[in-house]
Amino acid sequence: SFGSVKYVFSFRLKEWVAIKSDSGDHTKWGEVETMLNMAAERIKKMGGKVELADAGTHQLPSGETVLLPPVILAEFAKDPKKATLCIYGHVDVQPAKMEDGWATDPFNLTEIKGNLYGRGATDNKGPVLAWLHAVESYQATKKEIPVNIKLIIEGLEEVGSYGLFKLIKKRRDSFFADVDFIVISDNVWATTTPALTYGTRGSSYFFIEGPKLDLHSGVYGGSIQEPMADLIALLGSLLDHTGKIQVVGVSDDVTPLTEDERKLYDNISFDLEEMKNVVGVKHFLQDTKEEVLMARWRYPSLSIHGVEGAFSDPGSKTIIPRKVTGKFSIRQVPNMDPPDVERKVKEHLEQVFSTLNSPNRLKVTATVGAKPWVANLQDSQYVAGQKAVKDVFGVEPEFIREGSTIPIAQTFQEETGKSVMMLPISGHDDGEHSQNEKISRYNYIEGTKLFAAYFYELSLLH
Numbered sequence: 001s002f003g004s005v006k007y008v009f010s011f012r013l014k015e016w017v018a019i020k021s022d023s024g025d026h027t028k029w030g031e032v033e034t035m036l037n038m039a040a041e042r043i044k045k046m047g048g049k050v051e052l053a054d055a056g057t058h059q060l061p062s063g064e065t066v067l068l069p070p071v072i073l074a075e076f077a078k079d080p081k082k083a084t085l086c087i088y089g090h091v092d093v094q095p096a097k098m099e100d101g102w103a104t105d106p107f108n109l110t111e112i113k114g115n116l117y118g119r120g121a122t123d124n125k126g127p128v129l130a131w132l133h134a135v136e137s138y139q140a141t142k143k144e145i146p147v148n149i150k151l152i153i154e155g156l157e158e159v160g161s162y163g164l165f166k167l168i169k170k171r172r173d174s175f176f177a178d179v180d181f182i183v184i185s186d187n188v189w190a191t192t193t194p195a196l197t198y199g200t201r202g203s204s205y206f207f208i209e210g211p212k213l214d215l216h217s218g219v220y221g222g223s224i225q226e227p228m229a230d231l232i233a234l235l236g237s238l239l240d241h242t243g244k245i246q247v248v249g250v251s252d253d254v255t256p257l258t259e260d261e262r263k264l265y266d267n268i269s270f271d272l273e274e275m276k277n278v279v280g281v282k283h284f285l286q287d288t289k290e291e292v293l294m295a296r297w298r299y300p301s302l303s304i305h306g307v308e309g310a311f312s313d314p315g316s317k318t319i320i321p322r323k324v325t326g327k328f329s330i331r332q333v334p335n336m337d338p339p340d341v342e343r344k345v346k347e348h349l350e351q352v353f354s355t356l357n358s359p360n361r362l363k364v365t366a367t368v369g370a371k372p373w374v375a376n377l378q379d380s381q382y383v384a385g386q387k388a389v390k391d392v393f394g395v396e397p398e399f400i401r402e403g404s405t406i407p408i409a410q411t412f413q414e415e416t417g418k419s420v421m422m423l424p425i426s427g428h429d430d431g432e433h434s435q436n437e438k439i440s441r442y443n444y445i446e447g448t449k450l451f452a453a454y455f456y457e458l459s460l461l462h
């Protein structure tokens with residue numbers, strides 16, 4: 001019965017969420033591999049052919065070289081008469097701890113009032129399972145899947161998809177040769193209306209590392225230039241209070257807004273007041289719906305994420321932190337280029353540091369350099385996506401962009417020359433990366449139906 005199918009779908013998500021596949025710490029990549037193996041087993045049980053492709057090695061900011069977890073390349077039976085769709089997803093997650101303020105254990109999927117709470121529920125384990133369930137629903141009802149299905153599933157998206165860029169280049173003329181369309185469901189709707197996404201921002205992530213010291217502030221305080229004070233001056237130089245990035249030249253290459261693009265914002269049913277409530281702020285940096293959305297989707301932004309090595313526990317320790325590493329990232333938009341941004345950021349930090357006349361050491365490393373992505377809305381995938389949304393939800397989708405980053409999206413488009421579309425099923429309030437991340441049962445199940453309908457609508461294009 002459909003009731004028991006829904007139970008199986010959420011039970012599987014519970015099993016996947018229980019795997020702590022946080023890719024942020026390379027010493028824990030064993031869990032990422034466990035998760036990849038679990039996904040591979042599920043695909044094999046469904047009759048898919050799975051390769052755990054070698055993704056090579058990666059050099060960490062410390063200089064250490066580490067072996068990367070593999071990437072799943074899978075496919076189901078091929079019929080040369082049908083179009084081939086390649087689905088991309090990831091099964092790694094961002095870190096999560098109860099102490100961060102979760103109401104429930106982040107690794108124990110918990111249902112409350114129709115929402116399934118857990119790290120990775122929406123980003124991206126739920127949507128990956130929904131794709132598999134869409135395939136399975138054709139198999140279970142003994143209906144021919146209308147398109148050939150390939151899958152590429154990785155375990156390092158949340159740290160910048162190390163190794164994947166090279167793997168795609170290597171497999172361009174083999175795995176990707178017969179692919180007609182690439183689809184990604186790793187982002188959220190902008191409102192409560194289903195959406196098709198035509199752009200994501202890129203990202204460069206920086207580490208600013210200070211020197212090694214470890215001193216009692218009562219003994220040495222006042223006589224030395226503290227690394228933390230240097231770091232705060234550097235981090236404080238990056239942004240002004242209006243959110244404007246202070247790194248000279250960093251926004252010079254942003255594509256100007258055209259009238260056609262501006263019009264795309266008119267029909268988005270985004271409610272500024274509701275969004276303030278969801279986020280818990282009195283006001284945004286911008287005043288109108290259009291300005292807020294553009295700031296999130298089509299202009300760059302800089303965020304300061306944290307300081308490693310600084311005292312951050314409750315209580316009052318009086319140490320001068322010995323080695324502090326500040327972490328921030330810049331979201332990028334067309335036509336910004338991560339290497340150019342990196343150069344400008346390094347120049348800016350070195351210039352500010354020189355004014356501090358500090359005896360301390362400054363080391364700036366960029367750990368992620370992911371390009372922005374924009375699709376052509378005239379692409380036929382968008383026609384199929386639009387029809388599938390109409391079939392399942394009975395409404396027209398909103399055409400949106402996304403402020404976050406799918407590091408591999410632009411590479412897919414550039415390297416394979418194939419059409420790429422994003423078909424999100426996650427809710428605008430799902431809280432990707434935050435406390436109490438969730439996917440609603442509604443979005444999870446209707447999203448599965450949307451994917452099944454999408455296979456059908458896509459086959460009609462061919």
Ligand SMILES: CC(C)C[C@H](NC(=O)CN)C(=O)O
Pocket residue numbers: 123157158159160186187203368370403404405406407432
């Ligand atoms: C490069 C980033 C860490 C990638 C990450 N991606 C997602 O959240 C996609 N759902 C991001 O922070 O944008």
